[in-house]
């Protein structure tokens with residue numbers, strides 16, 4: 330553990346964290362990434378906090394046991410909200426980064442504006458999110474928008490389907506013409522960004538935490554002297570037995586297996 334050539338593990342409840350892996354890869358192409366999607370247990374967002382915590386700790390245990398890691402990126406807002414403190418406490422030697430909804434970016438860019446945060450039920454009800462909300466809600470008007478059903482469509486490879494657009498119209502219709510920006514507070518949602526923009530209109534800015542998470546990961550690795558500039562590698566695995574999930578994962582990454 331903690332050598333430059335060790336892996337950066339990237340974990341999500343399913344294929345959503347690939348939106349974060351894309352940003353990590355863009356910023357740090359010379360690193361070795363190991364992606365684990367827990368699609369067999371997705372969606373996490375409608376489970377109890379205890380369930381999400383147990384699943385996240387089990388994934389961290391598996392990843393640290395099976396791989397030599399220098400960092401673990403929890404590329405899942407739901408798992409971060411429910412379990413990042415517990416993962417950090419269990420692995421004090423490991424750099425653990427958790428994604429959060431991009432409220433700071435929204436508050437910085439839209440002072441006095443109206444900002445929606447679309448996320449899972451777990452993320453929106455956790456204390457961690459409330460703390461984040463209260464740091465920024467004096468600068469802009471923030472509304473919580475749960476989006477049940479959208480993660481399932483992304484997991485089924487239907488992020489940009491007519492079904493997704495119908496669901497999004499139902500979820501977002503109360504906010505039409507009323508938002509300056511929408512924070513995509515779940516890593517699955519960037520894959521439905523085009524459908525979301527078709528519903529809200531191009532004037533509403535979509536923000537997500539992927540880029541900030543990649544920058545924070547680079548900052549932490551750099552501070553620890555662990556940045557690697559090798560040939561770069563990506564390996565992916567998924568807890569679901571269906572090989573279709575891995576095929577979808579590579580398609581979402583837009584790369585061929587291996588590199």
Ligand code: DGL
Nearest residue numbers: 342372373374406407516
């Ligand atoms: N991708 C996860 C997130 O960022 C949650 C998806 C799920 O509900 O499993 O919140």
